[in-house]
Amino acid sequence: MDFDDSDKVARLRAQLSDFMRFHVEPANVAWHRDVAAGRYPSALIERLKSRAFSEDLWNLFLPSLGDDDPGQRLSNLEYAPLAEIMGRIHWASEVFNCSAPDTGNMELLQLAATPEQRRQWLEPLLIGEIRSCFAMSEPDAASSDARNIRTTIARDGDDYVVNGRKWFITGAAHPNCKLAIVMGVTGDHLDPNSTERHSMLLVPMDTPGLSIVRNIPVMHYHSPEGHCELLFRDVRVPVTALLGEQGKGFRLAQDRLGPGRVHHCMRTIGQCEVALELMCERALERKAFGRHLADYANIQDWIAESRLEIDQARLLVMKAAHRMDREGNAAARVDVSAIKLVAARLQTRIVDRAMQVFGAMGLTPDTPLSYLWTWGRAMRFLDGPDEVHLRVVARAELASAKAQAGRNAHHFVPPDALLGG
Template sequence: MKFEYSAKTQELRARLHAFMEKYIHPNEKRYIEEVAQGDRWQPVPVIDELKEKARTEGLWNLFLPDSSYGAGLTNVEYAPLCEIMGRVIWSSEVFNCSAPDTGNMETIERYGTPEQKKQWLEPLLDGKIRSAFLMTEPQVASSDATNIETSMQRVGDEYVINGHKWWSSGASDPRCKLFIVMGKTDAANANRHLQQSMILVPRDTPGVKILRNLTVFGYDDAPHGHAEVLLENVRVPVSNVLLGEGRGFEIAQGRLGPGRIHHCMRLIGLAERALEDMCKRTLSRVAFGKRIAEQTVTLERIAESRILIDQARLLVLNAAYMMDTVGNKHARKEIAMIKVAAPNMACQVIDWAIQAHGGGGLSGDFNLAYAYAQARTLRFADGPDEVHRNAIGKMELAKYH
């Protein structure tokens, strides 16, 4: 692959950097203050204001490769843009490029019918509504998705859905109008990977109940959140199934590839900012007669952080290149590799940055504690490290059979 960015990407990077400097970074404090005011589960005014600015400046829906709906960027072209957005945890929503909506939009764009696209994809792309993806369940080890127990029974022209989900990110947002739910339509199928289907479930369907919002290291991530959801005799039309019965696993693999690479891109931006914070902090503080930056242990950590970040970036660009050239299915190993490498890298770099800040690094006065919570979460989201490592190991061994 070629390592230089295309002219289109360089131009978008410059515009995105300028937007971040002009609008995002100056509003970080305001965002925190607005989330804390009143009902924390309502949309944040500053986000809505900045969305209009981003749309006006043409920095909107930058994802969706090979689609007339998006900006027409390849994964390689989108990667450095996603990295810039990742420097501020909430900023990707400003550009309508945030999870889980991006993954859900790609899913509907790729596998949805024209009617499903008209009803759900278009308002999602327009930023009028948001969505959630319901896959993980509290009663089973969901790292093995064949364990999923949610029942989707066909009764006439409807599916009757019963199940218990959690870590349904964004489900509590009042703008969330659509759930993509994975469950079993054919639990008796001898092929465990043909038992599952994905079905579109409107949020306001009778029988959908939000039980609570979970916390991550004490953070509830309002107004986005991570909900525990109960589905009791939820009825939706048969026409709401995506692609067809028994094809849920097939969709999941197509959906999770782009979602995983987007997470990794954003993590690189988050780690870059943590390294910057570490450098600035250690240059401004003196301990034992010299600046902390001059202590050997600090120099080693700064150097190692640079190495780890650049290694992860090259792995991500390689995975993006493979996705663009041979497709998501044939890039499985590369996608799995970055899903292990990027979150572990970010956790380590952010941890060193926290250590460099002393006690302040643990507080809310800096971005680091929350950034660590986000990075640590992504060692589970879209599959735990262990599952990806097993897959990588099997693909390596297959070369020698």
Template structure:
């Protein structure tokens, strides 16, 4: 396995970092001011998106695009270091049209949309003209097991009728969110993994109600992590994505790359936190010497560097595997990074916050926001415990196929009677 960056990727890293430094970072304060004043979307986002698109820094996450689909056509391994750079600013990925949940939704539509669905929804998303939401998780069941979902999608003639309640639906409060991809049960009597289907639901369809925008650890996201009800929502049969009963398989296809995208951005957030920690530790003095000269702080810096580099290497390995053997064969590594990286993310941010003292809790640094989102990622796309269970199951299966390790034991043989 070779994780070295190609010359093309090195050039893109330089260009993305340059764009961030020149156009995104100077807007951080303005973004905060406008959002806190209730102005969303922010006034400059469309200008930045147009500029990124003009510079060829657009749709960097899709490796295979049709001729009429705008993008840079990168592998997952190529995209990883670019997503890391974007992850330094929580809202930056939208500038490059690489933001969740739109990326996962575009991947789904790219793979499974009908020609009509492609024209109506995929192309506007690829051009950044609209936003979208993915409605799977529900408040009344354990959504870590997607077979539990209760939302009902019932066919009546040429229409599907949808009834259910979803929550933590990212983007549902965004004014430009024009379509939901809703997962529900079309056949509750089928085999457990064939009960679910996905359907495209325009956001202005009667019967959809955004009940509330749920705060995450008391942080409110302007695009929303919303609770949404669907009451007798009717859409044409042509809005079915894929075929009836394919919803679970579609969800797995969507979540594989999406999980590593989250991890890539987390590495960037952790890297920024470490840089801020070092700068603060060097400039701040306590008890006659800089904080970096105190043993505990030095250990935190070293631990953070080790953890970030370990996590990055595992993310790059996972990206390489997805590119070369596919999502299914990389499922253990996908679960490994999903269980590992958010904890690295929050640990490094937590240390940096401690070094900053009270300032680390304030909006004067990005650390509190980054920590909050890192903590949320321990649930997003499956909680840690589910991924750890997956890793354990696959490890046990692998071990069963190998010669027994018991041969290495040196315990004395029992005497025979």
């Protein structure tokens, strides 16, 4: 595996870093002021989007585009370091039309949309004209196993009728969110353990019967774009709103997750880099008991451990992206579970150290640390809880061991050999 940047990626990294330094980072305070004042989406986002589009820093996450679609057509491995750079400011991805859940939704539409669905939904998403959300998880089901989903999608003549409740639906409160991709049960007569029971529908957000119940705070933090609870009460859409084939929604959901987890993990690594930089700066300037914090061995250990852990996580994510590009998303399933585990745990661990070095300030909005810790903790649920991914990795190890049963017998020494017999 060669993780050295190509000339194209090196150029894009430099260009994106400059854009972040000269345009996004100076706007960070204004963005927070606008959000606090209820001015969301902030006008500065649209100005920055226009500039990013004109500089061709757009749709960087999509490896495959139409001839006339804007973007760089990067592989997962090529995009990974760019996602890390964007992740340093948590709202920056929207500037480059690279924010979740739109990224995964665009990939889904590329994969399964009809020509008419592409015209109506994919094309506006590709140019950043609209936003979207992905409605899968539910309050009354253990949604880490998508087979538990209870929202019903019933055929009624030339329509589908949706009934159910979804929650923690990212992006649903964004004023530009015009589309919900909804996953529900169409084959309720099948075995409950079947993966052929679910389908996806393209539901406009202004469809009668669809309502936003609330924007759910995550550990008391309200995201302006929303992590919302949605109610679907006799929501009726034409059968042409079906995405892909009926009964293939579970498979589509699995296809959607792989690249998105690489994006999440690399943004997390960017945020961990910010936390480490802040920790080092604080340790060099703050004194306790007559010495700078940086002079204490335990603080030096935290800094060193953080550097090693970030670099290890980055290599693991790059490996997963490399496998995805070479062998496909399915072949990288275990690698993707591994990076999801490692990145979420990494973020809370490193940010926690930085907060400890900052003292009480680390708990306040004066630094980004408290928000970054909250987001890292949430990531241990997003795209599947830790336990699900541990199970995936463990099963792969056990399957490998089963396939090689007895191979390690030569490592065991008979007791009589130890006794000289």
